[in-house]
Amino acid sequence: xxxxxxxxxxxxxxxxxxxxxxxxxxxxxxxxxxxxxxxxxxxxxxxxxxxxxxxxxxxxxxxxxxxxxxxxxxxxxxxxxxxxxxxxxxxxxxxxxxxxxxxxxxxxxxxxxxxxxxxxxxxxxxxxxxxxxxxxxxxxxxxxxxxxxxxxxxxxxxxxxxxxxxxxxxxxxxxxxxxxxxxxxxxxxxxxxxxxxxxxxxxxxxxxxxxxxxxxxxxxxxxxxxxxxxxxxxxxxxxxxxxxxxxxxxxxxxxxxxxxxxxxxxxxxxxxxxxxxxxxxxxxxxxxxxxxxxxxxxxxxxxxxxxxxxxx
Amino acid sequence: xxxxxxxxxxxxxxxxxxxxxxxxxxxxxxxxxxxxxxxxxxxxxxxxxxxxxxxxxxxxxxxxxxxxxxxxxxxxxxxxxxxxxxxxxxxxxxxxxxxxxxxxxxxxxxxxxxxxxxxxx
Numbered sequence: 001x002x003x004x005x006x007x008x009x010x011x012x013x014x015x016x017x018x019x020x021x022x023x024x025x026x027x028x029x030x031x032x033x034x035x036x037x038x039x040x041x042x043x044x045x046x047x048x049x050x051x052x053x054x055x056x057x058x059x060x061x062x063x064x065x066x067x068x069x070x071x072x073x074x075x076x077x078x079x080x081x082x083x084x085x086x087x088x089x090x091x092x093x094x095x096x097x098x099x100x101x102x103x104x105x106x107x108x109x110x111x112x113x114x115x116x117x118x119x120x121x122x123x124x125x126x127x128x129x130x131x132x133x134x135x136x137x138x139x140x141x142x143x144x145x146x147x148x149x150x151x152x153x154x155x156x157x158x159x160x161x162x163x164x165x166x167x168x169x170x171x172x173x174x175x176x177x178x179x180x181x182x183x184x185x186x187x188x189x190x191x192x193x194x195x196x197x198x199x200x201x202x203x204x205x206x207x208x209x210x211x212x213x214x215x216x217x218x219x220x221x222x223x224x225x226x227x228x229x230x231x232x233x234x235x236x237x238x239x240x241x242x243x244x245x246x247x248x249x250x251x252x253x254x255x256x257x258x259x260x261x262x263x264x265x266x267x268x269x270x271x272x273x274x275x276x277x278x279x280x281x282x283x284x285x286x287x288x289x290x291x292x293x294x295x296x297x298x299x300x301x302x303x304x305x306x307x308x309x310x311x312x
Numbered sequence: 313x314x315x316x317x318x319x320x321x322x323x324x325x326x327x328x329x330x331x332x333x334x335x336x337x338x339x340x341x342x343x344x345x346x347x348x349x350x351x352x353x354x355x356x357x358x359x360x361x362x363x364x365x366x367x368x369x370x371x372x373x374x375x376x377x378x379x380x381x382x383x384x385x386x387x388x389x390x391x392x393x394x395x396x397x398x399x400x401x402x403x404x405x406x407x408x409x410x411x412x413x414x415x416x417x418x419x420x421x422x423x424x425x426x427x428x429x430x431x432x433x
Contacts, residue, residue, distance in 0.1 A: 291420065291424070292417075292420065292421065292424070292425075295413075295416065295417050295420060296417065298413065299410065299413050299414065299417065302409055302410055302413055303333055303336075303337065303410060306337050306405070306406050306409070306410070307336065307337055310337065310338070310406070
């Protein structure tokens with residue numbers, strides 16, 4: 001009996017799964033496949049522009065269909081420059097739910113920052129914080145923040161993607177379903193929400209206990225990932241340690257608080273997570289005010305010179 | 313602190329300090345120190361306010377520093393040209409150089425540390 005290679009099987013699966021999106025959308029190549037459906041590049045025939053179309057496979061449980069529809073509604077509620085915009089949603093002729101969003105052309109955040117300075121990396125991180133903080137203000141918790149879910153667009157904009165496991169804060173309290181891992185593609189009860197390494201410990205134990213501090217944990221892990229490959233300053237290490245504290249109550253209470261500390265470090269100000277020794281405080285003060293200190297020293301030197309000149 | 317207020321405060325404080333240094337650089341003027349300090353403070357307040365006002369209008373560090381230096385020199389000049397009433401001795405460079413430097417420092421301070429006041433609608 002002839003056996004098919006893995007590549008041939010994948011190709012066959014792609015052809016079978018390729019959605020027929022009717023007259024409105026012409027579906028092109030597969031961009032990616034995750035735990036909750038596949039994303040294709042498509043052309044909106046009406047508006048004549050490329051879009052990304054996310055759709056479930058032909059065989060899917062109904063609760064996953066509801067989850068995709070909820071993801072679409074969550075995205076629709078989050079109109080922010082740092083969150084990918086949704087354009088359309090509905091069901092295909094074969095009953096598969098789909099939604100259409102902006103096609104992001106760019107690179108993953110971790111790939112983008114490889115050649116960037118620590119300052120540039122931190123500014124990108126702050127842009128992620130800004131988007132996540134906005135989502136929190138709308139009562140939405142992402143629950144799966146990681147480098148793969150953050151893209152840097154062609155204009156340098158930072159976009160948080162994949163809100164598939166996001167929940168409204170009110171829903172999280174009553175959530176017992178657990179969910180899926182985008183890495184493994186697993187779905188269903190008993191599988192923790194998120195991605196190992198970026199998932200807060202409480203996400204493993206009980207989804208009911210998850211609040212915005214789970215995203216704070218993931219952002220801390222993301223920050224650690226972004227800063228690898230170079231020497232990380234002690235205050236930044238302290239920020240990462242506080243954000244990724246195993247106990248939620250030991251973390252920053254909000255993403256804004258985390259961002260404020262990162263911003264303070266960037267501005268050369270003191271960081272709440274770091275107990276600074278006196279000599280470091282003095283050095284930081286000197287660095288922030290070196291020009292003024294040198295000017296005042298110049299004044300003293302001039303005064304001393306005049307004393308010497310006059311022979312006092 | 314907004315720029316004119318910062319200029320006023322910095323000019324006044326540095327003016328007092330600059331006046332007091334006369335006790336060290338020219339101890340013979342000790343009997344007139346109160347007048348020297350008051351004059352130096354007044355000079356600092358006026359110059360500081362002008363420098364702060366300039367910083368509010370022109371948001372440029374170099375321009376602010378140059379304007380501060382010029383104002384410091386301008387306001388120090390009459391005092392530098394004034395001879396000691398008792399000895400008749402002049403302290404031209406001893407007053408002009410530190411006075412100009414104080415103006416420069418106030419110019420830098422207002423540009424670097426002064427807050428911009430946004431117009432209210």
